Amino acid sequence: MDEKSVKPRGELVQVINQFTKQDGIHDTAIPALRFIRASQITEPIYSVYEPSLCITAQGSKVVMLGSKSYQYDPGSFLTASVHLPITGQVLEASPETPYLSLQLNFDMNQILDVIQASEQTVKAKPESGSGLVISPLNDTLYDAVLRLVKLLETPADIAVLAPYTIREIIYRVLQDExxxxxxxxxLIGSHSHRIAKVMERLKSDFALPLPIDELAKEARMSASSLYHYFKEITGMSPNQYQKQIRLQEARRLLLTESIEAADAAFQVGYESPSHFSREYARMFGLPPIKDIQRFRDDYLPR
Incomplete structure (x- = not known):
């Protein structure tokens, strides 16, 4: 797209800045929409992305999925198609020019509804692809997103207008090749839809042993096909996906419930505390107790 056709993004910065006076994640009066603010470059942050649209209004961010990295800034947007355990890091931010972004969550029913209403065709191929995609942010999508966030300035309009604006945003996203x-x-029956169902099972039953043969049977696929499509979408194997979900949940338990590391290990499905500690350190850089202490020293008020 010609750069001259891209509108200034100042209005989006102003609205997000208006509703985010402090660093952190901020829910809004629109349930599916939240804002993120950071006044400095961050350490890698581990989280699980829901199906969503992510737009950076100011600054830039990189997201790691498996071995691949996805960087986006005010000229682009990121879409997550399924629940994905990612590592995110803010790359550009300062107190004077903080990182400002938004995340709009959606579900597959909303997407299917838009596809059916617009009579959009769905090509047989590609049957699947990465669960994360970076695309250029064009004016039509930007205008729809700006109208949505500006509804926060007139709360009485949200209940009536927000659902239609979100529907338009999804339509604009789907128009992007x-x-x-x-x-x-x-689409029910597609390989991608079956893999998404496997992810839901791994996410909900992360503490249980889930052999790939069992998952493949539920997905009505061969084990080799499941492994292939799963890795294409997520950048990792089903076992690696489950491991990341387990370790992120263990970290949450250690931070919020003040339990022992061994108890957290058992709750998320590890039989050996020492095995848990090794894998935890491999992912987060330190063993559980030292990692939690570092987090509290760095981020919690004293």
């Missing part, structure tokens, strides 16, 4: 695979996740 790079997001063609997003349609596949909404």
């Amino acid at each position: 790079q997001n063609a695979s997003l349609k596949q996740f909404a």
Whole structure:
């Protein structure tokens, strides 16, 4: 796209800045929408992305999924098609020019509804693709997103207008060729939809042993096909995906419930505390107790 056709992003910065006076994640009066603010470059942050649209209004961020990295800034947007354990890091931010972004969550029913209403065709291929996609942010999508966030300035309009504006945003996202695979996740019977169901099972039953043969049977796929498509979408194997979900949940338990590391290990499905400690350190850089202490020293008020 010609750069001259891209509108200034100042209005989006102003609105997000208005509703985020402190660093952190801020829920809004629109349930599916939240804002993120950071006044400095961050350490890698581990989280699970829901199906969503992410736009950076100011600054830049990188997201790691498996071995791949996805960097986006005010000229681009990121879409997550399924629940994905990621590592995110703010790359550009300062107290004077903080990192400002938004995340709009959606579900597959909303996508399917838009596909059916617009009579959009879904190509047989690509049958699947990465669960994360970076695309250029064009004026039509930007205008729809700006109208949505500006509804926060007139709360009485949200209940009536927000659902229609979100529907338009999804329509604009689906028009982008790079997001063609997003349609596949909404279509029952597609490989992408079956993999999404496997992810839901791994996410909900992360503490249970889930052999790939069992998952493949539920997905009505061969084990080799499941492994292939799962890795194509997530950048990792089903076992690695489950491991990341387990370790992120263990870290949450250690931070919020003040339990012993061994108890957290058992709760998330590890039989050996020493095995848990090794894998925890491999992912977060320190053993559980030292990692939690570092987090509290660095981020909690004294």
